[in-house]
């Protein structure tokens with residue numbers, strides 16, 4: 001008997017059909033963020049990344065052209081099992097030679113090459129207006145600015161992005177999640193906390209007044225408790241965005257990024273809370289560490305707990321999952337690969353957990369046995385099922401993919 005057959009029998013004793021789990025896991029779309037490949041720069045400006053986010057590190061070989069970024073994404077997805085979606089930011093518009101279009105005037109045609117790329121690979125596309133790294137950020141504010149010209153510019157950008165998102169959905173046949181996040185905030189104690197939020201609310205409402213089909217475009221609002229340079233206050237706080245989404249349920253979803261909360265808060269606990277009130281929710285999956293919200297995803301306790309909540313709440317089809325992190329200090333293709341494979345492992349572990357039996361112990365008040373069983377299932381042979389999953393999906397096993405990355409680094413990245 002091989003290791004998979006042996007593990008399959010162990011899980012079967014818990015009532016889990018591992019073959020069915022592997023089929024299901026391979027069908028769950030997870031959005032891969034293009035911005036890990038070039039440190040969140042994009043192709044529409046020469047300036048640095050600024051406006052509440054920052055990359056650190058100077059690892060050689062980052063992509064500087066659309067062709068390079070697409071080649072790097074291809075390399076990463078070839079190393080990852082599972083169904084992918086492509087996550088783009090508006091600053092990744094691709095212009096013709098000599099053409100430059102500002103963000104308020106972007107059109108679907110500026111993303112046609114991405115659509116071709118996604119369609120050739122059978123992927124849907126998610127999208128994000130880019131409210132940072134741009135001179136129309138005034139005193140660090142965009143949609144919440146007191147300057148009506150600044151707000152108008154960014155509202156037009158948001159509306160343009162809704163039109164582009166609908167284009168993505170129609171072209172690929174897969175709904176497009178369009179996430180609104182701004183770094184709007186203040187470095188130090190504000191004199192007015194409500195004014196920026198009132199303007200932010202009106203601005204997002206203005207963006208969502210652009211006509212769109214909610215079955216095709218899924219606008220989201222993402223909160224963040226702080227940013228680099230906006231440590232004291234953000235307009236888009238957790239309460240602000242969650243309340244906004246609740247009040248606009250007919251055309252907006254809440255998006256939780258697990259790096260965007262106070263360090264002792266956990267998104268795993270927030271997932272079932274939101275599922276009581278929203279038909280669908282969206283996640284940015286990342287790893288916060290001290291002041292940074294964007295380290296490469298690893299298989300730590302909270303990552304596993306988030307996946308468990310999605311699975312045991314029977315919410316795989318109600319949750320849009322996207323990775324969101326960027327590390328410029330290590331090989332960027334390895335960063336993508338580690339994070340994507342990690343989330344696959346977290347989902348697999350969650351799907352191989354006997355949730356109904358555990359919940360029954362809770363409901364029956366048998367807390368001693370619940371504790372024991374929760375500890376016991378941690379030692380089940382997850383790795384053997386993971387290896388089978390990689391083999392069935394044609395992805396390399398753990399320990400077998402980094403040589404490919406190193407070869408690509410030598411052949412391609414170091415020659416840039």
Ligand SMILES: [Mn+2]
Pocket residue numbers: 222257284324
């Ligand atoms: Mn995020």
